[in-house]
Each structure stands twice: as structure tokens, then as C-alpha cells.
Amino acid sequence: MxxxxxxxxxxxxxxxxxxxxxxxxxxxxxxxxxxxxxxxxxxxxxxxxxxxxxxxxxxxxxxxxxxxxxxxxxxxxxxxxxxxxxxxxxxxxxxxxxxxxxxxxxxxxxxxxxxxxxxxxxxxxxxxxxxxxxxxxxxxxxxxxxxxxxxxxxxxxxxxxxxxxxxxxxxxxxxxxxxxxxxxxxxxxxxxxxxxxxxxxxxxxxxxxxxxxxxxxxxxxxxxxxxxxxxGFIGSPPMNFLEAVGSDDQIHCPSLHRTFSFKVPKPHAASRYWLGVRPEHITLRDADGKFAVDIVEKLGAATVVHLQAENGERVIVSHPFADAPTPGQKVSIGLETNSLHLFDRQTEGVIATGHHS
The missing domain is CATH 3.40.50.300 (P-loop containing nucleotide triphosphate hydrolases)
Structure with a gap:
């Protein structure tokens, strides 16, 4: 009732x-x-x-x-x-x-x-x-x-x-x-x-x-x-949103230098998207990558790392360890691609969830 x-x-x-x-x-x-x-x-x-x-x-x-x-x-x-x-x-x-x-x-x-x-x-x-x-x-x-x-x-x-x-x-x-x-x-x-x-x-x-x-x-x-x-409202730190473009289910994200395959419903006229990824679904990898470490927030059990891509877009990573990189260091990142979200940049509605290889 x-x-x-x-x-x-x-x-x-x-x-x-x-x-x-x-x-x-x-x-x-x-x-x-x-x-x-x-x-x-x-x-x-x-x-x-x-x-x-x-x-x-x-x-x-x-x-x-x-x-x-x-x-x-x-x-x-x-x-x-x-x-x-x-x-x-x-x-x-x-x-x-x-x-x-x-x-x-x-x-x-x-x-x-x-x-x-x-x-x-x-x-x-x-x-x-x-x-x-x-x-x-x-x-x-x-x-x-x-x-x-x-x-x-x-x-x-x-x-x-x-x-x-x-x-x-x-x-x-x-x-x-x-x-x-x-x-x-x-x-x-x-x-x-x-x-x-x-x-x-x-x-x-x-x-x-x-x-x-x-x-x-x-x-x-x-x-x-x-x-x-x-x-963006649910989850702390908030979800990252990166600009992406594409067609025929091939979505390219310039800041990541990567192309992803999504099952985009047909017909769908959008060619400009937001690629959404949560900070806890990103991992930091070896140094000498394409992301510059900007700010490091050490919160005890976890560390929040703020990165800047070569094109100026910002990425927040929830790093589970205290041994985070230092500001100014260059790093690369890995993604849990099955946890990615694709949003229409005009309507902001969700189009697809999860990259399909």
C-alpha cells in the first residue's frame, strides 16, 4: 500500500x-x-x-x-x-x-x-x-x-x-x-x-x-x-564528463586518445557526446603518460587525484592507496570500460552504458 x-x-x-x-x-x-x-x-x-x-x-x-x-x-x-x-x-x-x-x-x-x-x-x-x-x-x-x-x-x-x-x-x-x-x-x-x-x-x-x-x-x-x-549529483567525488564525438557506434574521446564502441540505439542523430566515468572506475598507471597531476587530496584511506589532460580537460581519480603521484608528475590512466556512460551532449540524456569491445 x-x-x-x-x-x-x-x-x-x-x-x-x-x-x-x-x-x-x-x-x-x-x-x-x-x-x-x-x-x-x-x-x-x-x-x-x-x-x-x-x-x-x-x-x-x-x-x-x-x-x-x-x-x-x-x-x-x-x-x-x-x-x-x-x-x-x-x-x-x-x-x-x-x-x-x-x-x-x-x-x-x-x-x-x-x-x-x-x-x-x-x-x-x-x-x-x-x-x-x-x-x-x-x-x-x-x-x-x-x-x-x-x-x-x-x-x-x-x-x-x-x-x-x-x-x-x-x-x-x-x-x-x-x-x-x-x-x-x-x-x-x-x-x-x-x-x-x-x-x-x-x-x-x-x-x-x-x-x-x-x-x-x-x-x-x-x-x-x-x-x-x-x-553528476549522485556519487562523491562526482562523475567525470569528457567531450566525445563519433558516429556508427564508434565514439572517440580526444582527451583519452581512445575510441570506444557503444551499442547506440538506432536511429540516433547525435554526433557529440559526454563520456562519463566515475573516479573509482579509473586507475593510475605508469609515469610518463599524457595526464599531468594537478592536485592531490590525501584523505587517509584513499587519495583523490586531480589530473589535467593535454587538451585541458580535467579528470578526478579516486586512488585507493596513500602512495599517490606528486603534483606536476605525468601519468597514464586505465578505465573500467564496462562502467562507462554515454550522454547526448545536447539533451544530456543517457544513451548507453558500458563499452562493448
Whole structure:
């Protein structure tokens, strides 16, 4: 059963269209992540699902019920905001239980539900503290507790980790993943961080300029991107894109000095392409090659090497060893040719994946 169904949903602010005919189905118990660059419409879409914004057109169903014109309080959802939005004068217990109090849930039941949520989120020792006495990660857990204590049909998260430092973000990603596994809740989660999306999601919805570019599991998007935008957005470091030309399935890449054979669908009129290859699908070979080492980023377990081809194009290599070449050195590279992607340079849509010898 679909927990959330979005049909041809559009949203405009005055004359500015920010969402265009969105169609998404989120299954019950699924962790769905909306991802995309700033301004792509992901937070507006989440707020529309929550009922904090009204769609200009289209329909929205939650648990099979049409809630398109229904007030936010009647939709059976709960939302965790980027800013925590905790009441500073209330204790942790009062913050978590506030929605239940407003809903006139009996006091003894409120206490039981708050205690259970505090146990799940490891907040039992902090129930009598005020928000100012908590760390950023603890405040975010309180905000999550306030949402899940209401036992909503759908949990919405709006970039909940963006105010935390890198270490806390990593910890909270694990906390949220564990929480989803324990509660088996339906979660729709907004982030601009593709690492968060890849590590948390069952399915990812990639948005750009108010349009859905692709929907799929993290590895589907990684292995089979629908277009150049998705290919460049998913994966860190990002995919390399090199200019290529050709016809009759023979695609020549000047910067690599190589010609590749692809099974290009017929008829296909394009003769100018982008050849896509991920940094982890490139290996560094002997010195005295045709690529100059520009920058070397030593990250511990791996090293990211930035190369420049003779024609000026740049290539990023994810080198698994610490003994990387030094800046200024000339190197050659090898490719995992079955992992290459070919994109139409005009439409940027994917044409073929995998070189065929």
C-alpha cells in the first residue's frame, strides 16, 4: 500500500512555478529521500505534503485518503524541522509531550509515551533539562521525539542535520537509520547532501528546478543514471564528463586518445557526446603518460587525484592507496570500460552504458 501518493502536483508562488507536475508514490514503511541542489523545490514539496503550503494543482493522498485541501493538523503527519523549533522554557519531557497535551491525551498515557520515546532516543537522563542545556545532537533527538510520540502515519524531515558539525551529522545519520528500522515508519526526508541520501534511503527522488529527474534506489541511481545531471549529483567525488564525438557506434574521446564502441540505439542523430566515468572506475598507471597531476587530496584511506589532460580537460581519480603521484608528475590512466556512460551532449540524456569491445 502507498503511504503517500502525489499526482500531477504543481506549485506556483505568484507567477513563479516552483514545482511542475510531480508524480511520486511512497510505499508504507519506506524511507524516501528528496534530494537536489538548493532551489530545486524539495523543501516546498515537503511543506506541501505537510499541508503548510497548498498546491496550485494536482492531488495528494496519505494512507489512501485524499488530503489535498485538508489542514495540516488533520493529515496524520509529523514534521522535524531544520531549526529544531523547541520551546526554550519547557523541559525535554514537556517539549516531547506538548503535542499530546494539546491533543488532550490523558496525563498518564502522555507520560508512558514520552518515557518510551525517551528510551528509544536515549534521552531518559535529560527529561528534566531545558533545550539550552543540551548539545545540538541531543536537541535534534528531542525534536525527533516530539514528532514520533504522536505516532503519525508519515514522518517528514526537512534537512534535520544541516545545523550539525560533520561528526554529529555522521552520528545522527546512524541514529535516524536505526530509528527507521525500529519503528518501521514511513519517512520522507529532504536533504541537499547526496551522502545522506545514499546512506539513508530505500528510494531517492532527484529533483532539479521543480522537476523529478529520476526515482530509484541509491544503487540504481549510481549505476544507471537517467541523465548527466543525476550522474553528476549522485556519487562523491562526482562523475567525470569528457567531450566525445563519433558516429556508427564508434565514439572517440580526444582527451583519452581512445575510441570506444557503444551499442547506440538506432536511429540516433547525435554526433557529440559526454563520456562519463566515475573516479573509482579509473586507475593510475605508469609515469610518463599524457595526464599531468594537478592536485592531490590525501584523505587517509584513499587519495583523490586531480589530473589535467593535454587538451585541458580535467579528470578526478579516486586512488585507493596513500602512495599517490606528486603534483606536476605525468601519468597514464586505465578505465573500467564496462562502467562507462554515454550522454547526448545536447539533451544530456543517457544513451548507453558500458563499452562493448
Amino acid at each position: 502507498s503511504a503517500v501518493e502525489i499526482h500531477s502536483l504543481s506549485k506556483a508562488f505568484g507567477g513563479l512555478n516552483v514545482l511542475h507536475n510531480i508524480d511520486i508514490k511512497v510505499n508504507e514503511g519506506e524511507f524516501c529521500v528528496l534530494v537536489g541542489p538548493s532551489g530545486c523545490g524539495k523543501s516546498t514539496l515537503l511543506r506541501t505534503i505537510a499541508g503548510l503550503e497548498q498546491s496550485t494543482s494536482g492531488r495528494l493522498k496519505i494512507a489512501g485518503n485524499d488530503v489535498t485541501g485538508v489542514d495540516a493538523a488533520q493529515r496524520g503527519i509529523a514534521m522535524v524541522f531544520q531549526s529544531y523549533a523547541l520551546y526554550p522554557h519547557m523541559s525535554v519531557r514537556e517539549n516531547i509531550g506538548f503535542g499530546l497535551k494539546i491533543g488532550k491525551v490523558p496525563q498518564h498515557e502522555r507520560r508512558e509515551r514520552v518515557d518510551e520515546v525517551a528510551r528509544i532516543l536515549r534521552l531518559g537522563d535529560y527529561l528534566d533539562r531545558r533545550p539550552k542545556q543540551l548539545s545540538g545532537g541531543q536537541r535534534q533527538r528531542v525534536a525527533i521525539g516530539r514528532a514520533i510520540v504522536r505516532e503519525p502515519k508519515v514522518l517528514l524531515f526537512d534537512e534535520p542535520l544541516s545545523n550539525l558539525d560533520a561528526e554529529l551529522r555522521a552520528e545522527m545519520r546512524i541514529e535516524i537509520a536505526k530509528l527507521h528500522k525500529r519503528l518501521k515508519a514511513t519517512i520522507i526526508y529532504v536533504t541537499h547532501d547526496q551522502v545522506e541520501a545514499m546512506t539513508l534511503a530505500d528510494r531517492i527522488v532527484v529533483l532539479r528546478k521543480g522537476h523529478v529527474e529520476q526515482i530509484g534506489s541509491p544503487m540504481e541511481l549510481y549505476r544507471s543514471p537517467a541523465n548527466k545531471f543525476v550522474a
